Amino acid sequence: MFFNNLREEIDATLARDPAARSRLEVALCYPGFHALLYHRLAHFLWERRWRLCGRFLSYIGRMVTGIEIHPGARIGKRLFIDHGMGVVIGETAEIGDDCTLYHGVTLGGRAPRRGEKGQKRHPTLGHGVIIGSGAQVLGPFRVGDGARIGAGSVVLSEVPDGVTMVGPGARAVPRRGQAKGLEPAFEPYGIDPDIPDPIARALNALLDEVTRLKARLAELEKQHLVATGSGNGAGEGEREARLSSQSR
Numbered sequence: 001m002f003f004n005n006l007r008e009e010i011d012a013t014l015a016r017d018p019a020a021r022s023r024l025e026v027a028l029c030y031p032g033f034h035a036l037l038y039h040r041l042a043h044f045l046w047e048r049r050w051r052l053c054g055r056f057l058s059y060i061g062r063m064v065t066g067i068e069i070h071p072g073a074r075i076g077k078r079l080f081i082d083h084g085m086g087v088v089i090g091e092t093a094e095i096g097d098d099c100t101l102y103h104g105v106t107l108g109g110r111a112p113r114r115g116e117k118g119q120k121r122h123p124t125l126g127h128g129v130i131i132g133s134g135a136q137v138l139g140p141f142r143v144g145d146g147a148r149i150g151a152g153s154v155v156l157s158e159v160p161d162g163v164t165m166v167g168p169g170a171r172a173v174p175r176r177g178q179a180k181g182l183e184p185a186f187e188p189y190g191i192d193p194d195i196p197d198p199i200a201r202a203l204n205a206l207l208d209e210v211t212r213l214k215a216r217l218a219e220l221e222k223q224h225l226v227a228t229g230s231g232n233g234a235g236e237g238e239r240e241a242r243l244s245s246q247s248r
């Protein structure tokens with residue numbers, strides 16, 4: 001059983017990392033795989049109330065791999081932690097089957113005052129969740145099956161099944177190809193190198209709109225001045241000066 005799970009985890013790494021070439025390479029060179037070995041044993045001890053032993057083993061795992069998994073965390077099958085350095089998985093976190101985490105991911109609590117000892121403080125991931133590098137998922141909520149969290153996102157509330165969340169105040173975005181009814185495929189490095197920042201894009205659109213409105217206002221004022229200027233007998237030169245100062 002234990003060894004079957006290990007084989008499945010190695011195969012999951014081979015399937016999801018284009019850089020992995022053989023089972024031996026995964027077994028020898030993948031810190032995510034090593035962290036899981038430490039965790040399986042540490043969790044076994046933790047569940048049998050050998051709490052300090054479990055904790056100590058997880059600490060050794062952290063020193064060796066750079067991945068900190070609390071022995072109380074519940075992890076499903078075929079988890080793939082790519083690169084791994086800086087990943088933190090809290091005590092009451094739960095992870096479904098076939099999930100993928102990149103380096104720097106935190107499955108954490110939001111603040112000590114929001115959760116007492118022994119209470120659920122960390123997120124629960126459904127099956128097939130992908131969390132991009134550096135993403136922070138904080139709080140005791142569910143991240144639905146097949147959800148994706150973009151690299152660098154901060155997620156503080158429930159994520160429905162199949163939804164992609166991106167950005168520091170993470171929000172839902174439609175997946176590329178979803179409108180065309182295409183099946184979502186697993187794309188291990190699914191990040192576009194030329195991703196335009198969605199917030200910068202919104203600001204640029206607003207600036208364009210402000211410029212357009214300013215031009216329209218200047219045009220209307222010009223028309224108004226022409227209309228009123230002819231009525232009050234202002235000289236041509238004076239009117240021109242007023243028009244050019246208004247349009248500036």
Ligand SMILES: CC(C)(COP(=O)(O)OP(=O)(O)OC[C@H]1O[C@@H](n2cnc3c(N)ncnc32)[C@H](O)[C@@H]1OP(=O)(O)O)[C@@H](O)C(=O)NCCC(=O)NCCS
Pocket residue numbers: 083102130131132133148149150151152153164165166167173174175176188189190191192195196197198
């Ligand atoms: C979120 C992610 C999983 C892709 O999910 P997806 O559902 O396939 O989303 P898409 O690629 O179709 O992108 C949907 C929109 O979100 C934007 N987006 C995707 N990832 C983003 C991110 N991390 N930050 C900000 N915006 C992002 C895209 O630009 C796109 O916006 P647009 O439609 O306005 O162009 C992927 O972008 C990601 O972050 N992967 C993690 C990769 C990683 O950590 N690599 C480290 C390897 S060392």
